[in-house]
Amino acid sequence: MSNPDFTLYVVTAILLYIIGIYGIAIRRNMVRTVIGLEIITASVNLNFLAFTLLNPKLLPLAQYFVVVSIVLGAAVASIALMLVIQAYRLYGSTDLRKLSKLKW
Amino acid sequence: MEPITPIIGIETLPAWLCWLFPLVGALFSPILAKIHPKVRDYGAVFFSFLSFLMAAMLIPLLFNIELLPKWEILPWIDLEGLPVLSKIEMGVLIDPLSIIMANVIAFISLLIMIYSLGYMKGDPSLTRYWFFMNFFIGSMILLVMSENLILTLFGWEGVGLCSYALIGFWYKDSKKDYIERWVGEPPEAYPPSHCGMKAFITTRIGDLSLLLGALIIVAFTGTLSYIGLLEEVQHLPHESMWILVPAAIFFFGGPIGKSAQLPLMEWLPDAMSGPTTVSALIHAATMVNAGVYLVGRIFPIIYVGSTVYPEMISFFYVIAWIGVLTAFVAGTQAMASNEIKKVLAYSTVSQLGYMMLALGVAGTTLEFALGYTAGVFHLMSHAVFKAALFLTAGAVIHAVESRFLHHMGGIRKEMPITFWCMSLTAFSLMGVPILFSGFWSKDMILESTLLAGQPLIFILAAVTVAITCFYSVRMIALTFLGKKSDRIHEMEDGGHHVHEAPKVMWIPYAILAAVTLAFGIGSIFPYNGIGIWLEHTFEGYLSKFIEIEHHLSPVSISATEAALPQELAVLMTIVSSLTMLLVGTWIAYRLYVKRTVDPEKLVGSRSALKSMWTFLFRRWYINAFFYKVFIYPTISISRWALKHIEESGIDKFNYVVADAVKSFCSRFRRTHTGVLNYNVIGMILGFILLIILMFVALVW
Amino acid sequence: MILEDNSFILLQTILIPAAFSVVALVAGKRLKEKTGWVSFIVLLYSSILLGYVQLKLFLEPSFEALEASYTWLPDIGAFSLGNFTLRADGLSTPVALIITILCTVISIYSIKYMEHEHSLERYFALYLIYAAGMIGTVLVTNLAAFFVFFELMLIPSWALIGVWGTGLKERVAFKYFMFTEAGALSLLAGIVATGFIANTFNIFEISQGMEGIALGTQLAIVVAILLGLFVKMAIFPLHTWLPDAHAEAPTPISALLSPAMIGIGGYALIRIVYTGFPAVITAQTPQFMLILSFLALITMVYGGYMALAQDDIKRLLAYSSISQMGYMLFGIASVSTIGVLGAVLLYVSHGLAKAVLFMVSGVLIHEFKTRSIKELGGLGPKMPYTAVATLMGFLGLMGFPFIIGFWAELYIFTGSMYTALQGFSYLIEPNTIRILITSLAIIGSILTAGYGLWTVRRVFYGQPTEKTMYAKEGSAIMLAPIIVLAALALILGIYPGLVATGASKYISELLSSLIPIL
Known part of the structure; x- marks a missing residue:
């Protein structure tokens, strides 16, 4: 029972996911990495909710999960931003490539 | 042929003791040396005397050949389950050949040991000397007495080892001993240890060839016992017998090495760097005869084989030709030699060639007994006179303190006994008629070549007679006659006069000179002279094994047909040998005794003669050939191979692999950049790969 | 007739040297080079035991072999590594006897030769383990146990070369180890393949298990095993480890490496390939x-x-x-x-x-x-x-x-x-x-x-x-x-x-x- 809305939501979620990955994988700025992380979280939440359209019985459970996820996402973001600030203080720039002590 | 039963008992005990006594004596030498040096010396001679006694006790058996062969075996190796060589016994075989050889060896060894008491007096390493001399005598008698080839090999290699140790006896190689103890002149001057090594390695090449032939034979017949081989060789399957021809020829490689025939003859002249007693014993009278003995042993086997399979006759042709060529080549080399012992060494090689020649032509005819006897008789008479020649040469070297002929001369008055002994035995070598055994034995050989229908061989052999006379007279003239050399004058000015050898030294070679005369006179009797008697003995004994009435090989028949009738052969022989004797002696007489023409000026004036003399002096360049083609290249190849194959090639491969791994790893390390972005990308790629794999697995 | 080894003779010849290596380690600190006497006595004991077996073989024509079998590891389902079997017969006894005799006399030799070296207690301890490894390799008839002892020979010798050797000893020891180990891995591949295909690791039962297997497979297994053994035997062109290892090893160890150890490759060839793979030998x-x-x-x-x-x-x-x-x-x-x-x-x-x-x-x-x-x-x-x-x-x-x-x-x-x-x-x-x-x-x-x-x-x-x-x-x-x-x-x-x-x-x-x- 494919709901056209469902497809729309899922596709959006995937798009957001890709944008988020782009942010983590390609961007050099640490802050953008955090932003990318948040976008991924948002896409995952959207995905969850999209699937409730298929099966309305899941609705309360899905909503609970999403709320918890949003809260957790906020916590993760705050800690990540704290790490970014520390890194900025240590290295004097927000360039991700400066954190390369674990190299060959 | 009726089966031969081994007889075990007291009659064969002398045959065992004959070789055991000297071996025991060798082991005792170090022990006796601790007691007192004189005890050690006399003890060593005593053991060789015991050996002589034991050998003499076997002589009566020679007169009753119906009782022979006597044969005694003890179990030695007994291994289950091997198809061949599973049972090897330790045994002695008493037959005319071994009795004669054992007596020759034991008698001459005893005389030489007595002589050694005087010759080697004062040498610091006498214990080692006696040890190896006794070990040698024991090994040699073991060689001739043993009843199978394996035990013969023990004796064979034993004499090889002793010869190595005794040739290189003065192994310090000190340059100040050059005049007395080295051998050769530049560019071929060699120190004693080098000569010992050369002897061992050259004879070893012969031994390996012998081993190769023996292995092929044993793979076919399953036995290496001489009596067993005689039986087996008649029952061999015809199709595969072709391989026995090269096997027999390889087998002959051993005698080529040990008896210094072409092409392995060059070790013998260089073996003169050992003490003269060693040269006399090992290289004149005994060890070099081991090859002749082995050919004599294997003779009936191959002869019977050739009646079954005619191609085997080529074995005998090979022997005959190698023999006569060696005789000729070595004789010419003796003509140009500057050292007294080297002349005798070449002479030994030449005479050994005669013996091989005799055995070879014997195998090509039906009348094998004459040639066979000629070879053995010449072995006996050569052993006696050559040992005497070497011993007298040793006395001269001691007196003059040099080995070179140009340091000698004019000492006939001071050393009369030595002069007469050397001359008499040299006459025997030359083959002076009637009184000397050399004449009878050499003429027997020449006669047998004519009776075998081999004119070419006869001509070469006869020419060699002339050569032999030439160098013998030259040697005696340069040593004893003429003016004294400068060196002798210097010595006498320094108060050191040349005098006769002490009794302990001249008695042995006087005895030997007397023996050669005795053999000569004993051969005069027309019906039971020594030569004729030997021929009857061998013919009677060997015909027990060789029944030629039934199998007449076509090759033998045609050879006999080409032969001359008996009386004509005898006449031709006597005429040719006398002619050659006179020719050789007259030329040498004019050059060296009367000095009508100075040989050095003669050679120096004409370039043709000079190059011929150089050719002979450099030993037909055979020696140089071996060094240039085999020795130096082997070492160069090994060094080249070490550098270019081992180090640059195979070993390098290890390091190439190791370096490749190292460089790959160090490049692969660069993927760990430490930058987070790349880690994430890697993670994503991994995810995608996993998903793809999952789908693939699901589809399958 | 094959006798059962009830008095643990064979096991003793292997275990006693191995056990005494600990003793040598402890006592050696004080005894220094005299520890060699400890190893001498221990190895003399092993030699006497094996000499007794050899004499029995020589004097009694009906005596064939001394066998011992001990359970080893438990079976895992249908897969079993077999028993730890030892066997001293006409083939293995002379080889093992020579090994023990050589080890015995070379202990004495080591006393004098190594007297100025350091840490001799470790030297003799390793020496004893090395000897035990060699004896074990020769006496076992179970392929898995054979491999264990094969490696057990390798490691002490590596250490002995690397510590007490001369010249570029660590590098030479490493080259020796890597080379022989590569060969041993090939050997392992062959052994494992044999074990699975023939369903047994006992050398005497392999030929039964191999009946009917394709010749090509058998040949491949034999080649794998041969590669490992040829490295050990130093056959051309797999010989390049040997000159360096023997030249730079301390001389007593060279005197063991060369005569005793590399010949074990040949012994193993006879034992494993002739006994286990007759088809390869005759058909090919x-x-x-x-x-x-x-x-x-x-x-x-x-x-x-x-x-x-x-x-x-x-x-x-x-x-x-x-x-x-x-x-x-x-x-x-x-x-x-x-x-x-x-x-x-x-x-x-x-x-x-x-x-x-x-x-x-x-x-x-x-x-x-x-x-x-x-x-x-x-x-x-x-x-x-x-x-x-x-x-x-x-x-x-x-x-x-x-x-x-x-x-x-x-x-x-x-x-x-x-x-x-x-x-x-x-x-x-x-x-x-x-x-x-x-x-x-x-x-x-x-x-x-x-x-x-x-x-x-x-x-x-x-x-x-x-x-x-x-x-x-x-x-x-x-x-x-x-x-x-x-x-x-x-x-x-x-x-x-x-x-x-x-x-x-x-x-x-x-x-x-x-x-x-x-």
């Missing part, structure tokens, strides 16, 4: 075995040539070992009872002769602190016992009568020639190629005479050099083992039946069982 002959004979010929000649070019005396002996292993392989590849018996006798003779020679080189190194032959000379008068021992050692390698090397060479060449000519015992046709190879091999053994006599001449004859002017004879403790081994070689040379009787029985039975399989 003459091609496969002929190729092995040819490889053996190349090894023989190549080793000889390389030895001729050496100036370092230990490297010369190392290349000489490679050449002798060529002889051993030649005997094994001759597919005849005589040849294989000759290979076993060669193990004995090479073991004794090479140990003597390495110990002599140790005496020279100890006295003159040099390994270069150029710097030595004229030692004959000053070191008579050493000179005689060296000459006897080289004569033994050459195959001179009165020393057991003669019998070994005689049987090896006779075996190959017999296979080439007769063939009706094993349904092989007269083979001209094999005749040629055998002839070349016989002629090639002149190289052994060449480098042997030349070395004796360069070192002991001639005039003394500046290093050797004030030489004196080596010390008695170092000479005693040399004399013992030389005397043993002489005794066996005059009466080789002492070791050959039991071996020939076993080998002839082994090879006669090959006939039905074609």
Whole structure:
């Protein structure tokens, strides 16, 4: 029972996911990495909710999960931003490539 | 042929003791040396005397050949389950050949040991000397007495080892001993240890060839016992017998090495760097005869084989030709030699060639007994006179303190006994008629070549007679006659006069000179002279094994047909040998005794003669050939191979692999950049790969 | 008749040296070099036990083998590694006996040679484990256990070379370890494949399990096993680890590495390949075995040539070992009872002769602190016992009568020639190629005479050099083992039946069982 809305939501979620990955994988700025992380979280939440359209019985459970996820996402973001600030203080720039002590 | 039963008992005990006594004596030498040096010396001679006694006790058996062969075996190796060589016994075989050889060896060894008491007096390493001399005598008698080839090999290699140790006896190689103890002149001057090594390695090449032939034979017949081989060789399957021809020829490689025939003859002249007693014993009278003995042993086997399979006759042709060529080549080399012992060494090689020649032509005819006897008789008479020649040469070297002929001369008055002994035995070598055994034995050989229908061989052999006379007279003239050399004058000015050898030294070679005369006179009797008697003995004994009435090989028949009738052969022989004797002696007489023409000026004036003399002096360049083609290249190849194959090639491969791994790893390390972005990308790629794999697995 | 080993004789010969290595480690701190006496007594005990078995084999014709079987690891489902089986029969007893005798006398030799070295307690502890590993490799008949002991031989020797060696010892030890380990992995692959395909790890049951398996598979397994064993035996071209390892190892260990350890490769060939894979040997002959004979010929000649070019005396002996292993392989590849018996006798003779020679080189190194032959000379008068021992050692390698090397060479060449000519015992046709190879091999053994006599001449004859002017004879403790081994070689040379009787029985039975399989 494919709901056209469902497809729309899922596709959006995937798009957001890709944008988020782009942010983590390609961007050099640490802050953008955090932003990318948040976008991924948002896409995952959207995905969850999209699937409730298929099966309305899941609705309360899905909503609970999403709320918890949003809260957790906020916590993760705050800690990540704290790490970014520390890194900025240590290295004097927000360039991700400066954190390369674990190299060959 | 009726089966031969081994007889075990007291009659064969002398045959065992004959070789055991000297071996025991060798082991005792170090022990006796601790007691007192004189005890050690006399003890060593005593053991060789015991050996002589034991050998003499076997002589009566020679007169009753119906009782022979006597044969005694003890179990030695007994291994289950091997198809061949599973049972090897330790045994002695008493037959005319071994009795004669054992007596020759034991008698001459005893005389030489007595002589050694005087010759080697004062040498610091006498214990080692006696040890190896006794070990040698024991090994040699073991060689001739043993009843199978394996035990013969023990004796064979034993004499090889002793010869190595005794040739290189003065192994310090000190340059100040050059005049007395080295051998050769530049560019071929060699120190004693080098000569010992050369002897061992050259004879070893012969031994390996012998081993190769023996292995092929044993793979076919399953036995290496001489009596067993005689039986087996008649029952061999015809199709595969072709391989026995090269096997027999390889087998002959051993005698080529040990008896210094072409092409392995060059070790013998260089073996003169050992003490003269060693040269006399090992290289004149005994060890070099081991090859002749082995050919004599294997003779009936191959002869019977050739009646079954005619191609085997080529074995005998090979022997005959190698023999006569060696005789000729070595004789010419003796003509140009500057050292007294080297002349005798070449002479030994030449005479050994005669013996091989005799055995070879014997195998090509039906009348094998004459040639066979000629070879053995010449072995006996050569052993006696050559040992005497070497011993007298040793006395001269001691007196003059040099080995070179140009340091000698004019000492006939001071050393009369030595002069007469050397001359008499040299006459025997030359083959002076009637009184000397050399004449009878050499003429027997020449006669047998004519009776075998081999004119070419006869001509070469006869020419060699002339050569032999030439160098013998030259040697005696340069040593004893003429003016004294400068060196002798210097010595006498320094108060050191040349005098006769002490009794302990001249008695042995006087005895030997007397023996050669005795053999000569004993051969005069027309019906039971020594030569004729030997021929009857061998013919009677060997015909027990060789029944030629039934199998007449076509090759033998045609050879006999080409032969001359008996009386004509005898006449031709006597005429040719006398002619050659006179020719050789007259030329040498004019050059060296009367000095009508100075040989050095003669050679120096004409370039043709000079190059011929150089050719002979450099030993037909055979020696140089071996060094240039085999020795130096082997070492160069090994060094080249070490550098270019081992180090640059195979070993390098290890390091190439190791370096490749190292460089790959160090490049692969660069993927760990430490930058987070790349880690994430890697993670994503991994995810995608996993998903793809999952789908693939699901589809399958 | 096969006896059960109820008194744990065989297990003792392996475990007691291993156990006493701990004792040596502890006691050695105080005893220092005298710890060698501990290892001597322990290994003497093992030698006596094995000597007893060998005497039994020689004196009692009906006695075949001493076997012991112990449960080892539990079965995992249907997969089982089998029992830990030990077996001392005509083939393994002479080999094990030589190993223990060599280890025993070399302990004494080590006492004097290593007296100034450090940490000798570790040296002797490792030495004992090494000895236990070698004895174990020879006595076990379970392939998995064989591999365990094979590796157990490798590790102590690596440590011994790396710590107490000379020159670039760590690098040489590492090269030795890596090379042999690579070979051992190939061996492991073969063993594991055998175990799964034939469903058993017991050497005597493999041939049953292999019946009906495709020849190609069997050949592949055999080649894998052979690669591992050839590395150990140092057959051309897998020999390059040996010159470095033997030259830079401490001399007592060289005297063990060369004679005892590399021959185990040949022993394993007879044990594993002949017993377990008869189809490969008979069906593929003459091609496969002929190729092995040819490889053996190349090894023989190549080793000889390389030895001729050496100036370092230990490297010369190392290349000489490679050449002798060529002889051993030649005997094994001759597919005849005589040849294989000759290979076993060669193990004995090479073991004794090479140990003597390495110990002599140790005496020279100890006295003159040099390994270069150029710097030595004229030692004959000053070191008579050493000179005689060296000459006897080289004569033994050459195959001179009165020393057991003669019998070994005689049987090896006779075996190959017999296979080439007769063939009706094993349904092989007269083979001209094999005749040629055998002839070349016989002629090639002149190289052994060449480098042997030349070395004796360069070192002991001639005039003394500046290093050797004030030489004196080596010390008695170092000479005693040399004399013992030389005397043993002489005794066996005059009466080789002492070791050959039991071996020939076993080998002839082994090879006669090959006939039905074609």
